[in-house]
Amino acid sequence: MIALHVAAGCGGTGRELAPYADLTALAGFVTRTLTLDPRRGGRLRIAESRGGLVRAHQLQNPGVDRFLTAELPWLAQQGVATWASVAGSSPADIAAVVRRLATAPGLSGIELNLAVDDAASQRLHDGSTPRGAAEAVRAVLDILPDNLALHVKLGADVRRLPAVARAVAEVGCDALVIGGALPAALDNGTPAELSGPAVLPVALRAVRTVRAELPEFPLVGVGGVATAADVRAFGAAGAGAVQVGSALLHDPSALARITSELEEQS
Template sequence: MVNLTTRLGGVELPNPVMTAAGCGGSGRELAQFFDLAKLGAFVTTSVMMRPRAGRPIPRVAETPSGMLTSMGLPGPGVDTFLARDLPWLAEQGARTIVSVAGNSAEEYAAVARRLGDAPGVTALEVNVACPNAEDRGLMFGSHPGAAAEVVRAVRAHTRRDVPVLAKLSPDVADIVTVALACVDAGADGLSLINTTVGLTIDTGTMRPALTGVSGGLSGPAIRPIALRCVYEVHAALPDTPIVGVGGVATGLDALEFILAGACAVGVGTTLFHDPSAGPRIARELEDALAERRMERLSDAVGLAHRPPVNALAGLVPRQIRPEPPATSHPKSDKAEDNAKEPKP
């Protein structure tokens, strides 16, 4: 039996598999297929201060090895979430990580003020990939300073025993710089990555397929990008917990993220065709670790960063005996006799 427990900040989770924000609905959708308590944690859709309808349809398009979405962060608002969804999740025994979003640092702070000490909140995930209304529609996560400001605002209004995670976008010049800024601002961990911006064209209408024109690309297509981000950030911040998100569909996908440096993984796009994927991936990950003779998940975290094991390291080297010193060949008896004969 492999010990799959893991830690995010000061919180221990029974296993490292959780949902990705926005992909599990309110939790009721997934609860039809499995017990939510079997997940390491359930991550909610991003909660904002007021209700939002999101973008008009079409806002989802299928792409090769992935999905493109432009949802516009639809949600009921923090009041309804606290009154309806959070208590229900607590009744299911779910460990709930609440994704928080806003259009300004002040709005993030206001949402965190409502959630930061609410019973049933395991952690907060700060979605800094939201459009920044104060900066011409750019994302907070595009700038280390803006991302840090949002994280600092959330951390200031959250109980110290509730971890704050920063969810970062890969669409930046240097994700390590943004990660460092967020950790310096008080983030207890990081979620890597959010979707990457993409576009698809409907060749029937000859127009962008999404109402919002561009959207967020998710699914297996972005897994190599997500792995690169996790690997780079873990190398720079080896003691910071990382949730690896992006194209996790199997236990071996999850193992890749763990080896790159993540201590947990988020399952997203695959839930739309396999709603019970979370528990399945946890079982597959446990089997994969057992096959590699690992007793604990923690033994595999960041293993890809360690020097490769010499294939001959376990062999006892053969004893190499020193060669005897070189000596001249003994002269033949005839040669000795000839040497003794006087020269004429």
């Protein structure tokens, strides 16, 4: 059966999702993206659309130090395989976040988030080019201990993906996370991201594109997963694992339902 993860930012701190799913049975629970300092979100952050959810979260998070004291201990106590999603304004800034996390007990790995749209406007390192992505990955690998795995999230821009994925694979990581939200806007014009059913076909194409470029490299697919059929579609496209994201914001029991469907159909 294809391994299932909770996508970054879609499981809260874990406490919110725990009543609806066995988090210890997951291959990974990915935290919201953490930065060195806390970030506040905008006033209007989420809205429904016919294709899914439009979110302008602006990487709202408590900062890595608060995560280490208030969130990770609970996840570790429950035995949840926890992956910390990280981002920063530069490779050095990203490395500073990872350095804080590197010795924390209870962490399984790092997910380096290079899939942020318009990184410059959010004061983040631009990982959308082969050079930019490779620089960020090198900065993480220089300080990442052997006991932590590294996944690199690249998004779903099929025009850039082959070259960026190749550059990251050559530097080295344990898997590439492909797919996820697409650029969008709220009704008031605020830049945002679209996630949900509408992005599934785009994410599937993105996974196939990277699989063609890197036939043997481990891939994690993400984007629009709501059913066991969606998970199998990602598997057919070349993903060995799948993240479930915005479906959980609509129905927190979706993960348990998908797992049950996969077990019944295996």
